[in-house]
Amino acid sequence: MTIDNKTPAWRHQIIVVDREEMTIDGVLSLGSYDEKEVIMETEQGVLIVKGEGLNIKQLNLDKSNIVVEGLIKGVSYDDTSHNKKGLLERFLK
């Protein structure tokens, strides 16, 4: 049996530590990024991270992993733009 590191028992995980560092696994692509909002597509839909002074500390899409630091205000899944088309539509606004 081979172990595929890309598909562990959980496929998508978010860890927020002390509201200042956030590790997200199961990331498919980074949609957009500025200091107030990071939008990414994950295994479980489009994820929007809101905060202040946000900074992408690590990004490794081979490992489906992003680390964001900054003051985290909230995280939400955007079910209205679950697919790539939806993500694209956001960019075109």
Next chain:
Amino acid sequence: MTIDNKTPAWRHQIIVVDREEMTIDGVLSLGSYDEKEVIMETEQGVLIVKGEGLNIKQLNLDKSNIVVEGLIKGVSYDDTSHNKKGLLERFLK
């Protein structure tokens, strides 16, 4: 040196696994709870969890720990009600 289990290196942490189970450490009190919204006070302010079919699976305030299961839609910190008075005001709405 004694080790206080209540104050590890991180004081407040959120872990969301596959959008369906959420473990929160550093919880001071549970404010309110129904299947669409769980409000709690944490070391880093009031935290609002929104979702569908939310269920508190574990609650241990001695360990400052809550486990919520259900479809997680979003998590946000309510900076306008950072203190207990603010949390109370939410209940009085």
